[in-house]
Amino acid sequence: MKHLLILFIFLITSSLSAFAGDSLNIINKKVSFGFAPNSNRNVSAVIVHSTFNNSGGDKYDIDLVIKQFSTYGVSAHYVIGRDGTVYQLVDEKDNSYHAGKSSLPDGTTNVNSCSIGIELMTSYTESPTEEQNKALLNLINSIKKRYSIKYVLRHSDIAPVRKTDPWNFDWEAFKKRLEEKGK
Numbered sequence: 001m002k003h004l005l006i007l008f009i010f011l012i013t014s015s016l017s018a019f020a021g022d023s024l025n026i027i028n029k030k031v032s033f034g035f036a037p038n039s040n041r042n043v044s045a046v047i048v049h050s051t052f053n054n055s056g057g058d059k060y061d062i063d064l065v066i067k068q069f070s071t072y073g074v075s076a077h078y079v080i081g082r083d084g085t086v087y088q089l090v091d092e093k094d095n096s097y098h099a100g101k102s103s104l105p106d107g108t109t110n111v112n113s114c115s116i117g118i119e120l121m122t123s124y125t126e127s128p129t130e131e132q133n134k135a136l137l138n139l140i141n142s143i144k145k146r147y148s149i150k151y152v153l154r155h156s157d158i159a160p161v162r163k164t165d166p167w168n169f170d171w172e173a174f175k176k177r178l179e180e181k182g183k
């Protein structure tokens with residue numbers, strides 16, 4: 001009986017922690033700029049970026065990052081904060097202006113029209129936190145449930161001459177974790 005009770009407690013706690021590990025804390029920060037409405041798009045790619053506020057003040061303040069986006073007329077569907085909080089700026093059905101002039105490995109050039117853009121808040125010298133890595137894994141896995149995703153790529157993969165982000169990010173290790181989690 002005692003063993004059964006221990007097993008029961010173990011099962012409850014492990015399922016709870018599994019749930020906590022997979023949960024996504026998404027905060028609505030929808031913007032009115034930096035995207036084009038599109039009710040009929042085919043999402044086939046996820047593009048990962050880096051960003052931070054370099055206009056003064058807290059470099060990782062989400063509102064300052066959004067203000068900076070508005071200045072440039074750009075956006076992303078999601079921004080992931082240092083603590084793993086996911087902010088949604090644009091509906092997944094709309095074209096967010098995050099990719100710029102770029103192309104997918106299959107030659108598709110209008111990448112904004114077929115991709116979801118995710119920004120990790122990191123600077124040129126700091127790496128993503130483990131909370132950010134976990135949130136990114138969970139977010140991409142949830143996107144994969146909604147769309148048939150052919151590519152998960154870095155901004156630097158689709159615009160190698162112009163872009164170097166995401167910065168300080170062990171991409172190969174991340175892709176490995178993504179493959180393991182997808183099974």
Ligand SMILES: [Zn+2]
Pocket residue numbers: 048049050098155163165
């Ligand atoms: Zn980028």
